[in-house]
Amino acid sequence: MRIVFAGTPAAATPSLEALHHSRHDVCAVVTRNDAPQGRKRVLTPSPVAQTAAELGIPLIKANRLDDDVTARVAALDADLGVIVAYGGLVRAPLLATPAHGWINLHFSALPTWRGAAPVQRALINGDTTIDTTVFQLTEGLDEGDIWRSSSTRIAPDETAGELLTRLARSGADDLVAAVDGIExxxxxxxxxxxxxxYASKLALADGALDLSEPLSAVYNRFRGVTPEPGAHVLVDGERFKIHAAEQGDDHIPRLPPGSFDMVDGRVLLGTGSSPLVLTRVQPSGKPAMNAADWWRGQQGRPLAAQVGESA
Structure with a gap:
């Protein structure tokens, strides 16, 4: 089939590559416009745009799937539209422009976790399994009929970034199989x-760890917001980022919620139950560093993180 592919982030590139190397013809790729990246805010093509350029596939760059994009897609005479994390809504009449409409690869067992951040919300919720689902796109939010789905267990220490990378690869195979089956x-x-x-998009405030909660809830939120928007607590009123952490074990002594300590070479942060083990942190205004190095640099200065909800 002739396919129009729409996607933007790195999580969509395995699907684009898999379709390109399948028996189908990806005749064009739709992705969002170049965006400023890094401290110098250099305009940079999306990961999908870069992959499409490497594969020699024509590009349509647009932040909205408007009448102009609809006309350009219609001119391609495509059989099927495939969307993976494009970052915008597909509405009529674009939904009906390819002969077989549009299908979407989504990382949840629909109708569980409809919306923009299913992987992140699943981890925050403490889910132990997750699906990749290929479904028919409709005007409703992730409401279409399911073509194919598969389930996998979530590793107890996987972060959202790690799980999304894994699902992006396995989901690409599911997507190609679904396209084959539709044809x-x-x-x-x-x-x-x-x-x-529903899995609404995460904001910066979603990364705040509530240290009054038990360790399991704190750690699940840490996993769900890593690497984006990033886990943090407030220390001296400033955002203290936690880039890497572990759940620890039952042998670690408890600490009051929000208290820091070092025990057996491990930096601990108290929660409502057992402490969280910090391995990589970033104090406000400083680069990311090994947690033990940060702790030694405090030279015994008493420190505590804010307990309860913080932003």
Missing amino acids: DGTLTPRAQAGTPT
């Missing part, structure tokens, strides 16, 4: 069943 007529879509839950 061959061997797949039959099924309606979603169950009570929907």
Whole structure:
């Protein structure tokens, strides 16, 4: 089939590459406009744009799928549209422009975690399994019939970044299999069943760790917001970022919530139950560093993180 692919971040590139190397023809890629990156805010093509250029696939750059994009896609006479984390809504009449409409690769067991951040919300919630789901795109939010899905267990220490990378690779295989089945007529879509839950996009405030909660909840939130928007607590009123941490074990002595200490060479941060073990941190105005190096640099100065919800 002739396919139009829409996507933007790195998580979408395995799907684009898999489709390009399949029996199908990716005739164009739609991605968002170049965006400023880094401290110098240099305009940089999206990861999908860079991959498309490497593969020699024509690009359509747009931040909105408006009438102009619809006309350009219609002129391609595509059989199917495929979208993976484009970052914008597909509405009529673009939904109906390819002969088979549009399908979407989503990282949840729909209707669980409809929305922009299913992986992150699943981890924050403490979920132990997660799906990759290929479904038919409709005007409703992630409401279309399911073509194909597969489930995997979440490793107890996986962060959102690590899990998303893994799902992006396995989901690319599911996506190609779904496209094959749609072309061959061997797949039959099924309606979603169950009570929907929603995964809204994360904001900076979602990275705040509530140290009054038990360790399991604190650690799940840390996993869900790493690497973006990033986990943090407030120390002396300033944001103290936590880049890497471990759940520890039952042998670690408890600390009052928000208290720091070093025990057996490990930097600990007290929660509502057992402490969180910090391995890489970033104090306000400083570069990221090994947590033990940071602790030694405090030279015994009493420190505490804010307990309760913080921003």
